[in-house]
Amino acid sequence: MCFDCERDRLTRRSFLAPAAASAAGLAIPVPARGEQAPDRQVLNDPKLILEEIAYSNGSASISGFLARPRDSRRHPALLLLHGDPGLPDWVRVCAARLARAEYVVLVMDVGSDPAVQNRPPEYYGSSAFDERVTLNARAGFGYLESQVFTRAGGLGMVGFCFGGRMAFLVPLEAAEVKAAVVFYGPVRDRVSRNAADPKPHVIELAARFKVPIQGHYGTRDRVAQEQDAKELEQLLRAQRTPIEMFYYQGAGHGFYGNTWKEQTPEVGYNGPAARLAHTRMIRFLGRHLKK
Secondary structure (H helix, E strand, O other): OOOOOOHHHHHHOOOOOHHHHHHHOOOOOOOOOOOOOOOHHHHHOOOEEEEEEEEEEOOEEEEEEEEEEOOOOOEEEEEEEOOOOOOOHHHHHHHHHHHHOOOEEEEEOHHHOHHHOOOOHHHHHEHHHHHHHHHHHHHHHHHHHOOOOEEEEEEEEEEEOHHHHHHHHHHHOOOOEEEEEEEOOOOOOOOOOOOOOEOOOHHHHHHHOOOOEEEEEEOOOOOOOHHHHHHHHHHHHHOOOOEEEEEEOOOOEOOOOOOOOOOEOOEOOOHHHHHHHHHHHHHHHHHHHOO
């Protein structure tokens, strides 16, 4: 399930109970066509420590995947959110590649919180879901800040799809976030809002954005649309919020690494766009978190 993708996918692909998702790793089918997301061998890098972890938000246990350099130094920390429940390989690969760049990276399994399990589809388009994810993210920051291998002075966020939306929004409630990288987070939610408890459009909250933001959008993405991202970019530039946005010609939703079964020009991995976006992300995080 992709929280912020087309509504027909919300109903066609059931939301797996996270107990099962954790056990199975929410295996996502191999793409029907096109190249695979890169560098899976990074998961065997002896210079990294990669481990399954859990942290608490009150009485709830939140599952995660932690990637960090295998050394004795302290490193800046990142919280990584994506748009599906579970911890698929492409997300683990992303975390490990960021660890290679000398970050401590916590991937939060959004679906592992019992409070969000087995809900009707409309719940995932609600403001209540946003609020619960924000609380779990903030608990994740607390976990990171308590570790002996993380450096004090602020954290970063990296988000994909629904996680990209939350990378826009969580810093509004969490002063410890000093920079955010957004991959195809919908600026206007055109498909999955809950009419009874509508989550705000990201653009409606633009006046509150303060932290530096880097955004990545595909020109063929129908979920996180280019014209909406460009409108947000103009607003943020006008109010002098630090912003850099990149638009990838011919790329669609999930272009960075997703290995969904649906692989079309509008949906799925795009190697050239993914490689360029990764390089830009590393440079941006270095400027804002490694001062």
